[in-house]
Amino acid sequence: MEIIEIVKDMQAYSQDLRVEGKVIAFVPTMGYLHEGHLSLMREGRKRADVLVVSIFVNPTQFGPKEDLNKYPRDLDRDIKLMDTVGVDVVFYPSAEEMYPVGYETFVNLDEVTKYLCGASRPNHFRGVSTVCAKLFNCVLPHLAIFGRKDYQQLKVIEKMVRDLNMDVGIIGMPIARESDGLAMSSRNSYLDSGERRAGLCLYKAIVGVRELFDNGERRVGALLDRAVGIIMNEELARIDYVKIAHPENLTDLIGVVWDKAMLAMAINIGNTRLIDNTVLGEDFEKC
Numbered sequence: 679m680e681i682i683e684i685v686k687d688m689q690a691y692s693q694d695l696r697v698e699g700k701v702i703a704f705v706p707t708m709g710y711l712h713e714g715h716l717s718l719m720r721e722g723r724k725r726a727d728v729l730v731v732s733i734f735v736n737p738t739q740f741g742p743k744e745d746l747n748k749y750p751r752d753l754d755r756d757i758k759l760m761d762t763v764g765v766d767v768v769f770y771p772s773a774e775e776m777y778p779v780g781y782e783t784f785v786n787l788d789e790v791t792k793y794l795c796g797a798s799r800p801n802h803f804r805g806v807s808t809v810c811a812k813l814f815n816c817v818l819p820h821l822a823i824f825g826r827k828d829y830q831q832l833k834v835i836e837k838m839v840r841d842l843n844m845d846v847g848i849i850g851m852p853i854a855r856e857s858d859g860l861a862m863s864s865r866n867s868y869l870d871s872g873e874r875r876a877g878l879c880l881y882k883a884i885v886g887v888r889e890l891f892d893n894g895e896r897r898v899g900a901l902l903d904r905a906v907g908i909i910m911n912e913e914l915a916r917i918d919y920v921k922i923a924h925p926e927n928l929t930d931l932i933g934v935v936w937d938k939a940m941l942a943m944a945i946n947i948g949n950t951r952l953i954d955n956t957v958l959g960e961d962f963e964k965c
């Protein structure tokens with residue numbers, strides 16, 4: 679496995695591969711890898727000749743009061759995990775390499791970032807779209823793989839690629855969960871055992887709302903009530919938002935669900951923010 683830290687070196691490496699006709703798959707991450715990340719990498723491995731993973735804790739997507747400095751990092755552990763799935767190249771730039779002095783260019787999507795996490799994390803998606811555009815320009819991938827755990831992020835990237843005519847195929851992969859249903863996340867390492875148990879309320883809400891939906895309930899209010907009721911039962915959980923949203927444009931659905939609908943939730947447990955989602959009307963395994 680090759681580790682590349684310099685933008686120009688990464689570009690030259692990928693240019694050579696492209697000249698050779700090799701297909702490049704790319705998985706952007708912030709490291710502290712878990713099975714969710716590895717499932718994305720396995721998909722990339724299947725679809726391409728060369729698999730590039732980036733590990734970069736992107737400062738521009740963290741708010742001033744967020745966890746940039748304490749975000750978990752362990753490159754040695756990550757390298758061992760990436761070895762098990764056959765990653766070819768790790769792009770591992772420093773913050774100064776990505777944002778040199780005088781940096782001032784940002785990609786911003788106006789509409790899709792207004793809702794859900796965008797409403798509670800101002801500028802978060804501006805940082806996400808900017809860093810992904812930059813990483814695409816460094817890695818020059820044919821396809822890039824994202825998790826549906828960060829469903830809004832996936833929609834932002836799909837839209838950015840379309841709007842800016844970027845020649846990158848975007849693939850969305852299902853949420854990887856622990857055996858008890860908790861969505862895997864690097865931030866789960868912040869939770870003590872009681873908080874971790876409390877975090878399960880998100881999965882319980884997904885199960886409860888999917889059950890209602892499968893039994894024919896289509897009223898948005900009734901679906902929301904079920905999710906909110908389950909989460910409010912958990913003392914340690916403080917709701918940031920619980921929404922039934924349009925699965926493409928992420929706006930609130932009003933009245934009844936006609937086709938598919940996204941249940942999107944964000945809660946705080948102690949100082950840890952957890953998110954989870956599912957798309958009602960799609961198979962659970964695909965969500």
Ligand code: AMP
Nearest residue numbers: 707708709714824825827828853854862
């Ligand atoms: P992160 O390192 O948290 O920025 O995540 C890097 C990529 O892994 C993003 O595309 C995430 O959506 C994806 N990811 C994170 N957690 C999961 C999960 N539990 N299941 C599937 N994909 C995930």
